[in-house]
Amino acid sequence: MGVIIAKSVNEACAVLAENPATTVLAGGTDLMVQANRGTQSLESVLDLSRIPELKKWALEGSEIVFGAGISYTDLADPQIAALVPALTQAARTVGSPQIRNAGTLGGNLATASPAGDTIPVLVAMDAVLQLKSSTENREVAIADFITGVKTNALQAGEIIQSITMPVFQGPQEFLKVGTRNAMVISVVSLALVTDYSGRKLRVGVGSVSPVPFRATEAEEFISKEFDWETNSSLSEKVINKFSELVADATKPIDDHRGTAEYRKHAVGVLAKRALERVCAGERL
Amino acid sequence: MTSEVYTLTVNGNDYQVVDGHSSESLLWVLRERLELSGSKNACEEGECGSCTVLLDGEIVCSCLVLAASAVGREITTIEGLGSEDEISDVQKAFVDAGAVQCGFCTPGLLVAIDQLLNSNPDPDDLTVREAISGNLCRCTGYGRILEAVRIASNNRTAQNEEEKSK
Ligand SMILES: Cc1cc2nc3c(=O)[nH]c(=O)nc-3n(C[C@H](O)[C@H](O)[C@H](O)COP(=O)(O)OP(=O)(O)OC[C@H]3O[C@@H](n4cnc5c(N)ncnc54)[C@H](O)[C@@H]3O)c2cc1C
């Protein structure tokens, strides 16, 4: 059937309902690498990249909603950066300008790589995905959406329509370690999100386990220690304990990008650095 | 296998692609079917930027664009810079700065830098480095490439000033 360029979400879902084996294409930055290697056949393709509603974002009450087709370049919008700074920081570290122009948030989630850079941020914020098929709309929490290394909860005929997350008051940090500054897959990544009104520090980590996850024990510890009135600096002992708790929660592996031991060490360093920056961050 | 007939708009001209296979990248189609071999193929995985083209005005790696999905989009390749008789200002700056050695990275860099200067004629050093961070050059060490951007940027700024004062 070749390539169908959908103009609307409804049209896309109808095409998928008719032919569930069709491959969904967004920015192509994961899919085309596979196609060029010959490991992904693209006999029948549904292109979502020209559906205007998938590229939009909106503030809805205390939540922000992103169309799944929003690109990394568009996520760097200063307005978005003011609302979900860690997501913009993560988007800015992805690939190169070429990759950021094409690659999308929805593609990053569907690929579900342990190293997907937006995932620790969405995990820290408990983002929810809106999935749609021709017959059903459903919501899935990010923690349930990513089911393993490069596997997700999408069912045949379903696409990710949008991603919703709360807008938290307070500073945020996204940090990643790689071999250089540009064009680098994370060896370790970490998002730290402050929630002033819930008096909670939220920590998401990536590349240190099959699925990015929240370091809940570390969160509980630091949320009690954090000075919610002033953000003032914490003692070295507290910072080190937090860093240790984050590192202890991880289950990294050895691979060509780094050893498990290095990853455990590095994630602790990121935890410490992110916390220090959050403490130094201005109160809004 | 699906054979397809579709039309791509490259540098303002319409090209019919006949008998294309559905998984072909835009880079492949440009080079092998449309005889536009200015865009280079080095990695086919988005890492090197030597295949950089503009898709509706934005730089992308043409090796990661599914050719048949680019129907109706405006594609600009290195062949679209300058004209038959005259090279573009950025191309000239590359020559003047000696920014070309083997030349394999050059077309992609030219497309990226031309786009940068179109949106920001006077970028600072960090902006330039960021803008070309997706283009690898294994020969020059980048010094002369940055110098070429400076030359092109100075020339464009001077030209803009001149036009304003007219
Ligand atoms: C050179 C290079 C550098 C990179 N650097 C990084 C990096 O630093 N950090 C990082 O996290 N990633 C990186 N990536 C990976 C990639 O860019 C991202 O994962 C990107 O977000 C993928 O999005 P896409 O729109 O290009 O997806 P596509 O390649 O179009 O699709 C990827 C997968 O998602 C599915 N899909 C896409 N959209 C939807 C949807 N709306 N609903 C259902 N399924 C969908 C597709 O069917 C496919 O299975 C890099 C890739 C390259 C080539």
Ligand code: FES
């Ligand atoms: S050939 Fe496309 S980025 Fe290298």
Ligand code: FES
């Ligand atoms: S001049 Fe040889 S790669 Fe740049």
